Amino acid sequence: MDLSFTPEEVAFRQDLRTFFTTAIPQSIRTKVLEGQHLTKEEIITAQRILNANGLAVPNWPVEWGGKDWTSVQIYIYQDEMQLNGVPSPLAFNTSMVGPVIAQFGTDAQKKRYLPAAANLDVWWCQGFSEPGAGSDLASLRTKAERVGDTWVINGQKTWTTLAQHADWIFVLCRTDPTAKKQEGISFILADMNTPGITRRPIQTIDGGHEVNEIFFDNVVVPAENLVGELHKGWDCAKFLLGNERTGIARVGTSKARLKRIRELASLEFSGGSALINDRKFREKLAACEVELKALEMTQLRIVADEKNHAKNKPNPASSILKLKGSTIQQTTTELMMELVGPYVMPFAASDEGDGRNEIGYGPDYAAGTGPTYFNWRKISIYGGSNEIQRNIVAKAILGF
């Protein structure tokens, strides 16, 4: 047992930090650290810089730009990105469709899609959930029928994050309506400009536009857009969701947020004294830090243990990362609200709909606090809700 990182790992971290803090524009990193929304262009800019330096898709196979890093190195990479406000590469591209195509796709598909996904030349969105299929994803009804050399897709997806920016969508479709529910599903790619696809924005409670409904009305895509085996899309989905969970603890993000809350607490006053002098407030911060430290150690244990697990078979303990990571992130939004007190109340939506204070009601940093608290309730809902995570752990520890 040794808590310290090896000298090589320490140097690795230092190199990444130097790179992130010099190569990624300060303006973008500040926005991330302050919890502001990024524009599409800023997200693309950041990812292209990472990609140009071989840092957008370290988790991919080496021949497609991956790094063959140890899981500890991947962890350090994510942590440093989050600590320094570097926007994570677009998850739909780099931890969802990319790895699925790399694992299950044909050579032609890999050549066509992977480089463009890594460089964010093509923006992907995730067409899994439907109005009737949320937690019970396998009950999805959007269907794809084989007609000649094409798939004809009909149905509806929902909650599709950032589909307004997307060029392509990966869609779970029912291809065999007679099979048992997990067994008749296929993983199909569709160009968002295909006739018959329409998007409708959904406004979230914070006033923002980040999710959409997507309607498929006789959408015809080439047969070659099927990824993996016919009717075996559920394997792709499970593989993908396993990848999704490991990035979900966001320890670095929470560390950066707590640091910022501590700084801002000397700018806010209560009874004439800065809030940072309020013992109760400091104790709440400290309590959150303890939870976060425990989560960090848990994550490191899980990361270290990965070498003992078959690759791509996530440790069930990774559900803990989702459960704790989500609640800690949510707690940081509550601390931010407590910090600004009455100035959580003004709502000033900009065009971006991010509740950003443009006209100057109270301090700048107050504007996003309410919207972020409201919006981040999503973290315990998506990516497998916290109830579903508990079901997974229950099964693991009780066997029922």
Add this chain to the structure above:
Amino acid sequence: MDFDFSEDQRLLKDSVDRLIADRYAFESRKHFIKEPNGWSAEMWAQYAELGLLGLPFSEDLGGFGGGMIETGQVMEAFGRGLVLEPYLATVVLGGGLLRHAGSAEQQSELIPQIIAGDLKLAFAHIERHSRWTLNDVAVTARKDGSGYLINGEKGVVLHGDCAGKLLVTARTGGAQRDAGGIGLFLVEANDPGVSRKGYPTQDGLRAAEIAFANARGVPLGDPDDALGVIERVVDEAIAALCAEAVGGMGEMLAVTTDYMKQRKQFGRAIGEFQVLQHRAVDMFVSLEQAKSMAMYATMMAASDNAAERRQALSAAKVQIGKSGKHIGEEAVQLHGGIAMTMEYKVGHYFKRMTMIEQMFGSTDHHLAVLTDGGGLF
């Protein structure tokens, strides 16, 4: 001990409940919010017609002569409907300050205008660094001839954008956080020395930032010693907010349990999952605890024992804050994605509860007040 309403109170409750059920459907609210003031002029006229705007005022001024119980009944119904109109600002806060601090002439001039629905008021007390400390006042009032000149800035003034008159706390003497030397001043909203920037709040209501530059103020009560009356009226407002919150929480629980019966996943209603049933039960427990404390607040808000009243109202605000947060967050979680949308009802209640927690002191603030005051028992 008697928790029953009188016959008059029952009638009032029935008529307000019916009004909100008939006229304040969630879809109607979506239209009201788009009106120029951000609330419905027509509903305001309805409240006037039903006598709700005259509820707490004495009968010789044309009021209903009601007390905190009646106010609580109205506020609970308003909470259920997520009402947008400036009732708290005008009738509870503004009206309360007039009742407790106004001279006979001020009362007989202004109260009938409130009752008729013609006058809206707003209470301007928060400052950039005052947070919820009522005696933390930097805005100044300087004697000038027969009146006062007000200078400084107030923030997050609830419905400060539509009010015809502002009730402003300002310092005539003493240091920034002294209890003495605080006055309460009536300022015309269209005084040339007043500039206002109105905006929506997170929950869809309205507020304003207001700057005073030699604005003319007329004292309401003792210009050097108004803190006691301010505290009293804020306590009444807290009791009213507690009742409103209970109405909102009850609605959230009802919508959530309804949804749990209808929403199917894995081939069954999600309400059949026992783990979700228990979560709904915990929400119910939180609601009942909140109801009890809202009642306690209603009874205690009229107490003349300021110290006892302070402890009671802080205790109630703590419970309401905790229950509102618990029920709001759980209502969203148990719905899943649908509750994250602007189109759906529940998120709006969640946002209102969150703002109520911040109004007149957060849970932690009141816990600290209670602790410093020596606790309840």
